[in-house]
Amino acid sequence: MYRFLLTPRWLGILALTLAAAAVMVLLGNWQLDRYRERTAVNERIDAGTAGTPAPLRSTLPAPTGGAGTVGAAPAAQAEWSRVTATGRYDAANVILVRGRTVESRVGFEVLAPLVLDDGTAVLVDRGWVPPAPGGALAMPEVPALPTGQVTVVGRVHPTETGGNGVDRRDGRLETRRVTVDKLARELPYPLHGAYLLLDEQTPANDPAFRAVPIGHTNNWQNFGYVVQWWLFAVMTLFGYGWVARREARRAAGLDAPKPPVDRAAEPAPSA
Incomplete structure (x- = not known):
């Protein structure tokens, strides 16, 4: 049923699918590195609050x-x-x-x-x-x-x-x-x-000044992007498998459309 996957057309589709999934995984890895970097920054900010x-x-x-x-x-x-x-x-x-x-x-x-x-x-x-x-x-x-x-x-x-x-x-x-x-x-x-x-x-700073707050970096946004890109990679591979299975079932006649029902040939209901 799946011998058609070895044809040039389907091999090309597989190559594109794998390349797209690989790029998405790499993007997820890059966002994971950004998440770790920003987490380290937030930890240094927190440590500095109480540090001597x-x-x-x-x-x-x-x-x-x-x-x-x-x-x-x-x-x-x-x-x-x-x-x-x-x-x-x-x-x-x-x-x-x-x-x-x-x-x-x-x-x-x-x-x-x-x-x-x-x-x-x-x-x-x-x-x-x-x-x-x-x-x-x-x-x-x-x-x-x-x-x-x-x-x-x-x-x-x-x-x-x-x-x-x-x-x-x-x-x-x-x-x-x-x-x-x-x-x-x-x-x-x-x-x-x-x-x-x-x-x-x-001597003490003038009270007219307001302290400049130190904002934490939004590291969880990067973590969300990690999940997003890796999920896209899984969906891409799943999509290839789903399309290939549908094509195999069609070639085997398992998904052939049913013939239309001829209503005129059905017997009329008895009185």
Whole structure:
């Protein structure tokens, strides 16, 4: 019954079916890798919530170049960990990051370079402030930086990508994305290759700031895609088997259509 499967036509259909199923399995495997990566990120975020802050130098490599250069990016296991650093804020180079949303409101995140004793600096995200009346891009009221020595505790946030560069407005640098290498070109000292989301500060941070929340990655979406692609692969193979079985039954006459019933030839019902 199934000898027809060895014909060139059906061998071609089988090859296409197997190729499609293999691609779907590979896509599922790729999504599984993404699920594992995002799960690891979420675990680091959770671990950083309760972890004891480590010295900045033990977690984030120091930059080794001159002014305008950037240090190495942190290792993956160091991202979102808590670190502590001590230095002095540079009030002349405050950075506003526009278009940032906290609690469904669009405003600004305020970054300040913390200059360390060795002359390098790390960007510290002090928190979120609303725009001034007049629209989401209206220049906000930014609380003054503390003077003198400051000690901060914050989360290691990897540099963002994209953005349209850095502008200067009303004496402050302004950008859309916290892209450390672009910001470094505007500053008179080398920068570390990540920035810090402020958790604690001595002296205390101004209460006008709202903490920037750290959102977990949606790893379960990737897991759903894993199931979806693998299910599609199974359905593709099942579909091939179903079509082949139907063709075999048709060739054997098992699924031949029944002849129509001739109603005129049936005897009339008796009175």
